[in-house]
Amino acid sequence: MKITKKNKISRKEALKTMGKYAAVTAVGTFMILNPKKSHAQSNPGGTDEIGST
Amino acid sequence: MTSEISINNYSVVYFFNSNSYLILDPKTYPYYRNFKINYTKEDYLKALSLNEPQDVGDAFFEVFTELSKISNLIDPYQSENLNVTTCKSLTVTYNNSLISVNYDSEQTLNKVFSKFKHLETQENKIGQVLNISQTSTGYQLENSLGKSWQWNHNNIHLFQGKFTFELLNCIYKKTADKWLGTFHASTIGNGQEAVMLVGNSGSGKSTLSALLMYAGYDLIADDITPIHGQNNHVYVLPAAISVKEKSFEIIKPYEKDFEKLPSQYVNEVKGFQKFICPKPFINPHQSHYPCQKIVLVRYSSNPIKTALKDGDIKVILEELISESWLSHDEYHAQSFLNWLSSISFYELHYHHNDEAISVFNNLLPI
Numbered sequence: 001m002k003i004t005k006k007n008k009i010s011r012k013e014a015l016k017t018m019g020k021y022a023a024v025t026a027v028g029t030f031m032i033l034n035p036k037k038s039h040a041q042s043n044p045g046g047t048d049e050i051g052s053t
Numbered sequence: 054m055t056s057e058i059s060i061n062n063y064s065v066v067y068f069f070n071s072n073s074y075l076i077l078d079p080k081t082y083p084y085y086r087n088f089k090i091n092y093t094k095e096d097y098l099k100a101l102s103l104n105e106p107q108d109v110g111d112a113f114f115e116v117f118t119e120l121s122k123i124s125n126l127i128d129p130y131q132s133e134n135l136n137v138t139t140c141k142s143l144t145v146t147y148n149n150s151l152i153s154v155n156y157d158s159e160q161t162l163n164k165v166f167s168k169f170k171h172l173e174t175q176e177n178k179i180g181q182v183l184n185i186s187q188t189s190t191g192y193q194l195e196n197s198l199g200k201s202w203q204w205n206h207n208n209i210h211l212f213q214g215k216f217t218f219e220l221l222n223c224i225y226k227k228t229a230d231k232w233l234g235t236f237h238a239s240t241i242g243n244g245q246e247a248v249m250l251v252g253n254s255g256s257g258k259s260t261l262s263a264l265l266m267y268a269g270y271d272l273i274a275d276d277i278t279p280i281h282g283q284n285n286h287v288y289v290l291p292a293a294i295s296v297k298e299k300s301f302e303i304i305k306p307y308e309k310d311f312e313k314l315p316s317q318y319v320n321e322v323k324g325f326q327k328f329i330c331p332k333p334f335i336n337p338h339q340s341h342y343p344c345q346k347i348v349l350v351r352y353s354s355n356p357i358k359t360a361l362k363d364g365d366i367k368v369i370l371e372e373l374i375s376e377s378w379l380s381h382d383e384y385h386a387q388s389f390l391n392w393l394s395s396i397s398f399y400e401l402h403y404h405h406n407d408e409a410i411s412v413f414n415n416l417l418p419i
Contacts (some may be wrong), residue, residue, distance in 0.1 A: 001395075007320060009057065020112035020115045020116060021112065021116060022115055023108060023109050023111075023112035024081065024084070024109070024112045024113050024373055026109075027080040027081050027084070027109060028077075028078045028079070028080030029063065029076060029077060029078035029080070029356075029367060030075070030076070030116075031075070031076040031367060031370075031371065032073055032074070032075055032116075032120065033071050033073065033074040033075075033076065033370060033371060033374040033375050034072065034374075034375065035072060035234070035374055035375070035376075035377055035378055035379035036126050036375075036376070036378050037079045037126060037127070037128050037129060037376065038129070038130055038211050038214065038215065039211070039213075039214035039215050039235055039277070039379065040210050040211050040214035040237075040378070040379045041210045041213035041217060041276060041277065042080075042210065042213040042237070042254050042295075042366075042398070043210040043254070044274050050373060053376040
């Protein structure tokens with residue numbers, strides 16, 4: 001079972017159950033996917049330095 | 054409240070209250086099948102009647118219960134009563150729509166408008182209006198309906214994404230609640246149908262999309278692909294493709310006067326970028342297309358044999374759902390699941406661009 005950062009339950013309350021979450025992912029594929037709350041363009045890395053030549 | 058579909062061996066379950074999608078395989082699905090929202094833990098463990106340790110049942114119960122709770126899903130950047138101050142204006146036209154973009158400085162405009170510059174018109178009739186400005190702490194945007202948002206400087210990609218979405222609404226004269234989602238994907242078409250390219254940042258999807266455009270395909274959307282909630286069609290997002298510095302040499306032979314195109318500095322990792330305008334479409338008056346194929350793009354910097362194989366559903370859905378905005382609407386969520394169940398998923402591993410284009414020629418004949 002591949003465990004990625006997306007396997008984490010992102011919501012605050014759910015984080016409390018991370019111990020439980022490891023137990024469910026041990027059984028088989030169990031992925032929770034949360035869409036983004038905001039529209040986003042590709043994030044170039046979070047910096048904000050756009051100049052031009 | 055949940056909805057579910059099956060894709061190959063996997064089940065995809067949607068939890069409305071938390072706007073979450075759960076991917077299960079045949080080993081974990083029985084744990085969900087026996088869950089009901091009004092169950093106590095004892096009810097659930099009894100219903101499971103599996104010879105499993107109780108702590109596993111406990112864990113599933115708690116996670117399902119968590120997903121069933123109502124979450125705050127409001128865009129955290131929406132703000133009331135912003136006074137977006139502007140002093141300059143330009144007009145954009147597409148799809149017989151006129152949009153006035155009012156802004157406070159060229160610097161603010163350049164953050165969001167470089168990829169739409171080719172849509173600028175000298176007409177100065179009043180159409181729909183978008184106001185953008187910059188403050189000491191970040192950026193602000195206001196639409197014609199008086200809705201406004203603000204972001205700090207670190208969230209410039211959200212400012213850019215929202216501006217693109219609001220411009221899309223203006224272009225197609227739609228409101229935000231009509232869209233099924235905006236996907237982190239590029240999409241190409243052959244005039245009749247579309248294929249979506251997904252992959253994480255740096256996977257090569259924008260460069261490949263540009264090369265496919267030069268090979269004769271329509272570039273329907275780059276980076277952000279909108280799907281409408283009524284017909285599940287992808288809509289043309291008439292933005293220029295952002296080509297990063299590492300791909301300049303690949304694109305240069307195909308784009309006339311490439312050297313003369315202005316370049317913008319992005320950051321240390323990406324270097325500079327140039328914007329390539331979309332080429333004329335095969336059917337210039339068609340603005341939306343059905344999409345039944347998704348390709349996960351995996352460019353390898355080392356020479357490898359080009360291969361198109363069945364896509365790993367888990368990996369593709371992770372990329373498709375987690376990196377996209379999806380409507381929190383029961384009808385749209387069901388439409389999305391129905392659409393997903395009709396999709397053919399592929400994975401393309403390549404190094405040689407011409408071989409990748411040949412793969413698309415078979416997948417989506419022009």
